[in-house]
Amino acid sequence: MEESSKKPIAFIPTPKEIASLMVSLITKSKTDSILDPGCGKGIFIECLKEQNFTNITGVELNKELYNFCKNKLSQSIIINNDFLDLSENNKFDVIIGNPPYTHYNSLPTSMKEKVYSITKTRETDIYYAFIIKAVKLLKDEGELIFIVPYSFFYNTFAKTVREILAKNGFFELIIDLDEVNLFEGELPETIIFKFKKVKEKRDTIILKIKTRLAKPARVTEKALESLEKRRENELFSYFIKKFDYKSETWSTFPYIEVSFFNRLSELAFVGVGMVSGYDKAFRLEEKTIKLLNDEEQKRVFPFVKGENCKGYFIQGCVYYFLLDSSIKSEEELSKKYPNFYSIILSSKENMIKRYLPKNRKWFHWQALRNYETYRKRLDAPKIFVPTLDRSKINRFSLTYEKFFPSGDVITIIPYKDVDPFFLLGYLNSDFFRRYYFSYGGKRGNRVSYTQRLLSNAKIPKFSEKIRKIISSESKKIFNQKSFQDCREKIEKTILKSFEENLFDSV
Ligand SMILES: C[S@@+](CC[C@H](N)C(=O)[O-])C[C@H]1O[C@@H](n2cnc3c(N)ncnc32)[C@H](O)[C@@H]1O
Structure with a gap:
């Protein structure tokens, strides 16, 4: 026809x-x-x-x-x-x-x-x-x-x-x-x-x-x-x-010019989370963990999901067991990890439908992205943020716990000499939100945090005094879990430093 x-x-x-x-x-x-x-x-x-x-x-x-x-x-x-x-x-x-x-x-x-x-x-x-x-x-x-x-x-x-x-x-x-x-x-x-x-x-x-x-x-x-x-x-x-036709993504938000800056990727590791491809199948209730055998317990880890990111702090976590390509066959899985095997078997039909890279079996995780990095830096302070977020204020959330990131969050691990509370306070500011929108982060009524956009984000080189104020207010919010006054102080501090040009120019 x-x-x-x-x-x-x-x-x-x-x-x-x-x-x-x-x-x-x-x-x-x-x-x-x-x-x-x-x-x-x-x-x-x-x-x-x-x-x-x-x-x-x-x-x-x-x-x-x-x-x-x-x-x-x-x-x-x-x-x-x-x-x-x-x-x-x-x-x-x-x-x-x-x-x-x-x-x-x-x-x-x-x-x-x-x-x-x-x-x-x-x-x-x-x-x-x-x-x-x-x-x-x-x-x-x-x-x-x-x-x-x-x-x-x-x-x-x-x-x-x-x-x-x-x-x-x-x-x-x-x-x-x-x-x-x-x-x-x-x-x-x-x-x-x-x-x-x-x-x-x-x-x-x-x-x-x-x-x-x-x-x-x-x-x-x-x-x-x-x-x-x-x-x-x-x-x-x-x-x-002045529309920037050369930038990677376009936006209808006003540009926010940041002249003295470090890219976030110079201050912290920025990475995507680990993707199972079917979270339900690998999830465990906390109370069932102690019923597992020793080998099984070694494979259970606490993860942060988007829903745990409360803005400034993390609340709760979920437990997943990790099955990777070190487990070679279904037989090995059933013998060494019998509880996992019986749990995962009920999801086999859906697990088979997942996209899987070559050499992966139906019971493996889809992509353990950055696993080694996360494992090595488990003790470091980490900031998590949901990859797609509808909330009206930013939800960058810090933790000192040994959490792994699930597939729906981005992880920021500040390098040793970088103050995590300064980053936390700045990333949660409305100023940063508007900056991020102007560089293409807005998707309808949601914000999309991507590894690329966040890595490239310009973090102003504020003067030491300004950095300290942002850091101490941010710490107060983190410790007391209360927002409004400190958020406002951070906002005012950032705006003031732009008005009065309070930056380290080197
Ligand atoms: C979104 S509608 C808009 C219709 C109309 N312009 C209006 O605004 O009310 C898109 C129109 O494009 C027509 N269309 C789709 N593909 C086309 C093509 N390759 N060449 C010409 N017309 C096409 C459809 O039949 C439809 O009428």
Whole structure:
């Protein structure tokens, strides 16, 4: 069956108010050529006409939707074709729309290959291909205005998209709509961006929505008001950003400049946790440990999970038994570790389904990442943080206990001459949180702590006096497990040192 006669790929209509807002961002003349790729039921074309644009082309792959537009919008050119196949000889002054969002794995086979050939990866999405194709189809000085998920700003596999945008122009405007409910049933984090295809980059205006509860009509009204008055209002914050196109991930947060710094990786070991691939199967209740034989007991360790990270301190732990490739066969397991064997047998079906590296058996842990390092430094103070966190304040949590990290936490082990309480206090500050967001750590309403972003994080070289204040306040929180006053003092101390430039410059 032809692609065009099947059901559409990701038809999700844009609310008219949002389409109209996007059309008002066009600064080209009313007779310039405009393309709406994946025009659906033609909402953008309708808005373009209402705002007196005359030279409009819509492309729609799905036959039914194409027919719908053809009948409804007779003065515009509507083409029943795959946008990704359009000849790049015929370029446009403006490309505007809401492309389909669908992960590669869910695309029809023929579309998969096209998307792959454009984005050069199979960990991709059709909207990545739409952005790349659109940049190519744009005339010099042309404007690309899309509403798309925010994830191409940080996704590793969207690197090609970022490179092509960075090479060909700049964002004149980004409206960050966070997870505002715009599309029925769908809650992606979306942005509207206006990209200009020009040689010279200029600054970017950023509007960031303050609440997820806004309705499309209010979003449009308040965004236009903020743009006109060039300042923030109840719904949007407004600022100008020197966008860093070269950075690994992009962000719509204001940059926080740190001039005198050490990377966290210079001050501490930063590592991912150990992954079993099926935690339930290896978990033990504390009371059952004493019933195990001696050999078994040697393999039981306390682990910290994300849920144990309370911010500043750790509460509780979980016990897992470690089965690694030193256990060569199921027979050895059953003889030497009979209790483990009987526990794990009940999970065999699920364990087999895990992804396992070569030479691993179904009863082994999936990846004992950094195990040797953790074993050697068990006595050292360690800071753990959940890899994905919804809480509103940071939860870097220190412990002196001999804990291992489970797969859902990142571990920071400060080097010998580094004060763990200083790091703990600084990493838990709101200042660091904002810094981390500006370097790409935000994922919707969660923060993602990755080994790479944390290792590269710039830790200011505060003067000794400042470091001591942060450290002693942090110690108080750690010991007393109470927050507010000390957190505020740390915050003020950090802000003051930036205002008064209280750093060691060497
Ligand atoms: C998210 S919907 C948006 C529809 C419309 N622009 C709107 O905003 O209401 C994406 C549209 O792209 C169309 N589409 C998907 N893949 C396409 C392709 N390769 N070429 C052209 N249109 C495509 C879908 O049929 C769907 O109508």
